[in-house]
Amino acid sequence: xxxxxxxxxxxxxxxxxxxxxxxxxxxxxxxxxxxxxxxxxxxxxxxxxxxxxxxxxxxxxxxxxxxxxxxxxxxxxxxxxxxxxxxxxxxxxxxxxxxxxxxxxxxxxxxxxxxxxxxxxxxxxxxxxxxxxxxxxxxxxxxxxxxxxxxxxxxxxxxxxxxxxxxxxxxxxxxxxxxxxxxxxxxxxxxxxxxxxxxxxxxxxxxxxxxxxxxxxxxxxxxxxxxxxxxxxxxxxxxxxxxxxxxxxxxxxxxxxxxxxxxxxxxxxxxxxxxxxxxxxxxxxxxxxxxxxxxxxxxxxxxxxxxxxxxxxxxxxxxxxxxxxxxxxxxxxxxxxxxxxxxxxxxxxxxxxxxxxxxxxxxxxxxxxxxxxxxxxxxxxxxxxxxxxxxxxxxxxxxxxxxxxxxxxxxxxxxxxxxxxxxxxxxxxxxxxxxxxxxxxxxxxxxx
Numbered sequence: 001x002x003x004x005x006x007x008x009x010x011x012x013x014x015x016x017x018x019x020x021x022x023x024x025x026x027x028x029x030x031x032x033x034x035x036x037x038x039x040x041x042x043x044x045x046x047x048x049x050x051x052x053x054x055x056x057x058x059x060x061x062x063x064x065x066x067x068x069x070x071x072x073x074x075x076x077x078x079x080x081x082x083x084x085x086x087x088x089x090x091x092x093x094x095x096x097x098x099x100x101x102x103x104x105x106x107x108x109x110x111x112x113x114x115x116x117x118x119x120x121x122x123x124x125x126x127x128x129x130x131x132x133x134x135x136x137x138x139x140x141x142x143x144x145x146x147x148x149x150x151x152x153x154x155x156x157x158x159x160x161x162x163x164x165x166x167x168x169x170x171x172x173x174x175x176x177x178x179x180x181x182x183x184x185x186x187x188x189x190x191x192x193x194x195x196x197x198x199x200x201x202x203x204x205x206x207x208x209x210x211x212x213x214x215x216x217x218x219x220x221x222x223x224x225x226x227x228x229x230x231x232x233x234x235x236x237x238x239x240x241x242x243x244x245x246x247x248x249x250x251x252x253x254x255x256x257x258x259x260x261x262x263x264x265x266x267x268x269x270x271x272x273x274x275x276x277x278x279x280x281x282x283x284x285x286x287x288x289x290x291x292x293x294x295x296x297x298x299x300x301x302x303x304x305x306x307x308x309x310x311x312x313x314x315x316x317x318x319x320x321x322x323x324x325x326x327x328x329x330x331x332x333x334x335x336x337x338x339x340x341x342x343x344x345x346x347x348x349x350x351x352x353x354x355x356x357x358x359x360x361x362x363x364x365x366x367x368x369x370x371x372x373x374x375x376x377x378x379x380x381x382x383x384x385x386x387x388x389x390x391x392x393x394x395x396x397x398x399x400x401x402x403x404x405x406x407x408x409x410x411x412x413x414x415x416x417x418x419x420x421x422x423x424x425x426x427x428x429x430x431x432x433x434x435x436x437x438x439x440x441x442x443x444x445x446x447x448x
Contacts, residue, residue, distance in 0.1 A: 003057065007053055007054050008054060010050060011047060011050045011051065011054060014043050014047045015047065017043055018040060018043045018044070018047070021036050021039060021040055021043075022040075024036075034183065035170065035393070038172050038173065039172070041173075042173045094126075094129055094148070095122050095125050095126040095129060096122075096126055096148040097148070098238075102122065103230075103236070103237050104126070104147070104148050104237050105230055105236065105237045105240065105241075105406075105418070106119075106230055106231065106237075107119040107123055108123060108404070108406055109227075109230050109231075109406055111123050126148070147241055147245075147404055158243055158246065160246040160249070160250045161254075161368065161369040162249050162250055162253065162353075162354070163250065163252055163253035163256075164253065164313075164353070164354040164355065164366045164367065164368040164370075165253055165256055165257060165313050165366055165368050165370070166249070166252050166253045166256050166394060167354070168311060168355065168366055168389060168392075169256065169392040169426075170389060170390055170392055170393050170394065172393055172394065172395045173395065173396075174216065174395045174397050174423055174424075174425065175395075178216070179215060179216045180213055180215050181213070181214045181425050181427065182211055182214075183211075183212045183213075183214070183427060183430055184211060185210050185211075185212050185430060186207060186208070186209045187208055187209060187210045188205065188206070188207060188208035188209075189205070190205055190207055191204065191205040212427070212429060212430055214267065214425050214427050215261075215425065216395070216423050216424070216425045217255070217264055217265065217266050217424055217425065218264070218421055218422070218423055219248050219252050219421065219422055219424060220248070220419065220420065220421035220422075221244045221248055221419075221421070222244075222418065222419045223240055223243070223244060223417070223418045224410065224415050224416070224417050224418075225240065225415070225416050225418055226415060226416075227414040227415070227416055228414065244418070245420070248420065248421070248422060250370065252266070252422075252424055253370045254268075254370045255268055255424075255426065256268050256269065256394065256426050256428075257269055257270060257368070257370055257371065257372075257385070258270045258271070258370075258372060259271065259426070266424065266425075267426060267428065267429060268426065268428070269313075269385050269428055269435055269437065270383070270437065272432050272435055273429065273432060274429075274433070275432045275433075275435040275436065275437060276300035276301065276304065276433065276435065276436040277437055277439065278293050278296050278297045278436055278437065278438045278439070279439060279440045280293045280438055280440040280441070281440045281441050281442060282440075282441060282442035283441065285441075285442035285443070285444070285446075286325065287321065287322050287325035287334075288325070288333070290322070290438075290442060290443075291345050291361075293438050294312070294360060294361060294384065294386065294438060296436075296438075297309075297384070297386040297436035297437070297438050298361060298363070298436070300433075300436050301386065301387075301388060301433065301434055301435075301436055305431060305433040305434045307388055307390075307434070308388070309363060309386045309387055309434070309436070310363060310387075310388060310389050310390075311363065311364060311365075311366060311386070311387050311388075311389050311392075312360055312363050312364070312365045312366070312384065312385070313365075313366050313368050313371065313385040313386075314365060314366075314367065314368070314371060314382070314384045314385075315367070315369060315371035315373060315382045316353065316367045316368075316369055317373065317382070317445070317446055318382055318384065318446065319358060319365060319367050320350065320446075320448070321446035321448070322334050322346065322360070323336075323346075323348075323350045323358075332344075334346040334347065334348070334358075334360070335347050336348065336349050336350060345360065345361065346358065346359055346360040346361065346365075347359055348365070353367055353369075354366055354367060354368070355367075363386070371383060371385075373445070375439070376439070376440070376441065376443075376444070378441075378444060381439065381440065381441065381443045381444050382443050383439045384437070384438040384439075384443070385435065385436070385437055385438075386435075386436040386437075387434060387435050387436070388431070388434035388435075390434075391428070391430060391431040391434035391435075392426075392428055392434075393426075393427035393428070393430065394424065394425075394426055394427070395425040395426075396422065396423070396424045397422045397423040404418065404420045404421075405418075405419050406418055406419070
């Protein structure tokens with residue numbers, strides 16, 4: 001009953017979300033945007049899966065109730081009658097958790113190479129559980145598996161920069177097939193003007209668009225593991241999958257920032273044609289000199305995109321340099337708390353990584369170590385990006401990394417190759433005016 005109640009509540013929330021999307025478009029008297037239509041499609045798919053699961057659980061309830069009634073009719077005692085009125089659908093634990101007696105990778109290996117029936121059954125059960133968890137059946141199309149999330153969360157993997165910026169992009173599901181995404185961009189719009197006189201010709205301009213095609217890329221990693229480690233090891237799953245997931249996440253985030261769009265790479269912010277470039281040139285840079293450049297980056301988005309930016313991306317060293325700056329009276333220019341006295345350019349804590357609460361000019365700052373620090377003539381410069389998040393579209397496969405397979409390419413050495421991968425497409429060039437990049441000699445290695 002608890003599981004059924006949870007699914008019913010979740011289905012109601014999806015219905016509310018679908019209605020909200022349609023109501024917003026109706027209030028603004030416009031058609032649904034591409035992103036809204038994609039969102040509705042995803043919500044519909046999730047709703048259909050939940051409807052199916054809810055129906056299955058209710059059928060189980062009815063079957064149990066009928067069986068209980070029949071038992072009560074055969075042995076109509078008072079105790080049986082009371083028991084027959086109480087029918088429950090218990091909440092079953094997930095197949096693979098940190099407390100499971102068996103290992104996800106061990107079962108995966110046993111099912112693929114030894115055709116172990118019990119392991120195959122557990123893998124099949126896990127796939128069904130993930131269909132409800134992720135509401136996305138596309139992973140099964142490639143004989144792939146959604147990796148149990150405890151595997152990516154509990155182990156102490158190698159420290160990596162991760163995906164702070166990618167996590168804050170507008171997340172959208174990938175299309176069900178194809179290796180590219182096509183988005184129309186209006187390049188010549190309609191015109192309007194005051195009519196000169198009655199019955200005279202009014203302003204007219206044919207609307208024209210340009211097709212923006214973005215390739216879907218594959219981010220992948222692999223690891224060779226001994227069969228002994230899979231058969232006899234403890235916690236090997238968590239270490240392997242956490243490390244592969246961290247590597248894939250970091251590669252994705254780096255691509256979103258600096259990918260050049262060639263040779264299978266994403267097309268990142270640094271290489272978007274038509275973005276706003278703000279050059280900060282200084283032989284003795286200070287935070288006071290940098291601040292107007294950030295404001296310039298902001299105003300260029302306001303002026304060209306006609307909408308305000310809402311995210312600043314910078315390297316941890318640049319954020320710390322700004323927070324370390326003081327005025328002529330040794331008062332910090334960026335204070336660690338809000339509700340502060342005048343003459344401050346920003347507020348927020350100095351400790352933390354990713355979206356920590358730091359704000360510059362009232363705009364949230366994401367601290368991302370994937371920002372390069374070896375650019376420029378001296379190979380010692382970093383950059384600051386200012387963007388409008390709603391225009392930073394990131395299409396990803398579900399459960400990232402959503403698929404894993406095992407290839408026994410070194411069977412003679414008892415070595416198993418584990419491959420994890422995901423698909424992604426970064427669509428940042430749809431509105432280049434929504435991106436500003438501050439760069440130059442003023443952003444060399446800071447001193448403290």
